[in-house]
Amino acid sequence: MTNVSIKNLTKIYQGSTVPSLKSLSLEINSGTLTSILGPSGCGKTTTLKIIAGLINQTSGDVAFDGKSVLKVKPEKRGAVMVFQNHLLFPYMNIYENVGFGLRMRNLNKAEINKKIYEMLKLVQLPNIENRMPKELSGGEQQRVALARALIVQPKVLLLDEPLSNLDNHLRIEMRNLIKDLQKKFAITTIFVTHDQEEAVEISDQIALVLNGKLEQFDKPENFFKRPANMKTARFFGCKNFISGTLKNNKFISSIGEFYLPKDLPINGGFLIFRPENIQIGKDDKNMNTMKVKVIERIFLGKQTRLKLAIKDEIFEATFNPYEVKNLIEGNDIYINIPPSCLWTIKN
Ligand SMILES: Nc1ncnc2c1ncn2[C@@H]1O[C@H](COP(=O)(O)OP(=O)(O)OP(=O)(O)O)[C@@H](O)[C@H]1O
Ligand SMILES: [Mg+2]
Structure with missing residues (x-):
């Protein structure tokens, strides 16, 4: 030993x-x-x-x-x-x-x-x-x-x-x-x-x-x-980085306000979330829900990758292919990101 x-x-x-x-x-x-x-x-x-x-x-x-x-x-x-x-x-x-x-x-x-x-x-x-x-x-x-x-x-x-x-x-x-x-x-x-x-x-x-x-x-x-920085997050396949500021327990960005997990250390700069942690919602009644446009869909076998746009931001989400089989490019959908799947980094 x-x-x-x-x-x-x-x-x-x-x-x-x-x-x-x-x-x-x-x-x-x-x-x-x-x-x-x-x-x-x-x-x-x-x-x-x-x-x-x-x-x-x-x-x-x-x-x-x-x-x-x-x-x-x-x-x-x-x-x-x-x-x-x-x-x-x-x-x-x-x-x-x-x-x-x-x-x-x-x-x-x-x-x-x-x-x-x-x-x-x-x-x-x-x-x-x-x-x-x-x-x-x-x-x-x-x-x-x-x-x-x-x-x-x-x-x-x-x-x-x-x-x-x-x-x-x-x-x-x-x-x-x-x-x-x-x-x-x-x-x-x-x-x-x-x-x-x-x-x-x-x-x-x-x-x-x-x-x-x-x-x-x-x-x-x-x-x-909990990636330490943007390079680490990128190496591990995270594609979504939104800039903004922290206020109380919320992240304020140009595409909306996000409730963060309670135990998140104050660590301003960028909000990040992984493509696989985005969920499809029914309406905008839940926490951290946004209306987005599907701009591209790519079938990857085990998953389907969607490129989603809201205002000037474009991000990626991956889903079980069956879950999104009826979605086509140009559709507007609600998506939801649970606070526990959010993380912020400085750079
Ligand atoms: N004997 C050497 N003299 C000069 N430069 C070297 C020597 N051996 C390695 N390097 C350089 O040091 C850096 C690190 O090399 P190293 O072999 O440790 O990389 P590695 O992470 O193992 O890469 P790989 O995944 O390709 O095996 C490289 O830029 C390499 O060119
Ligand atoms: Mg080597």
Whole structure:
């Protein structure tokens, strides 16, 4: 069980003038799964490599259980990294690949043998120990890579986009497997992904990093309910931002007044609401009801997206297709946004 504490981590690669990481700080509790989420080039792999000790930071600190590990050699840190691309040793068979970390630790042969078979069973790949990596599918190779990392019972498991090469079905299966194994072994895990949905499903907490800067570090649901700023809200699919001012417990805007949730911190600027939280109303008798015009409808399969206009504001709403099957472009409708689905941000 290991707490990981990252403090003001900054990285400027040699020859570069812009930092790839800008004073990143995270407190990660023992036994939890934290995702570092962000688009390509935002500094995810850089962060993992510094934690693993594979590259140096420019400034800042990384501590395991309160003790800085920056001067500890990578192989002594107890952190194991599963890389984004280089999965398995191509010249070793699966048995040798999985047992690699244990052989380095000089365990006796019988013990290593038992652990390899146990681990291959856990990742649901029995009977493949004699095959070479190139004789496995991409998904099977990723499971072997996971087994090879878990077998040494690391204090900290660092997974760099381990599911990026898989099809959708296998990704979901592997996500569940990672979550199950991570819980079973209670390993503090940092999981890197650029896929928002994946991060939400797998994580206890998510660190959203954009351009090397931490934008929000929070439970998955708070990125939807309580985004810290507009960039965070946008990354998580929120499209509706209305400018205005706060007065008592109401948000005053050019399209009307909105009652806010009672526990909302005063946080002026923009009112935001998610497309899926808009409801269709019958009339304007409810709280936070507006008459809007349907200007576009797009069928997305599981949902139908409507673009709605009121005065100069245009916003998006998504509905169950059956709920809006009779609506056409040009229709006027009432919509309603419950106060509990509203949130305000400064920028
Ligand atoms: N060795 C290096 N020398 C110079 N710049 C580097 C080096 N490695 C990474 N960078 C730069 O640092 C930034 C962060 O890179 P990093 O590999 O951490 O991104 P990432 O979030 O893992 O992206 P991806 O999702 O594409 O893997 C990028 O702009 C990248 O070009
Ligand atoms: Mg990367």
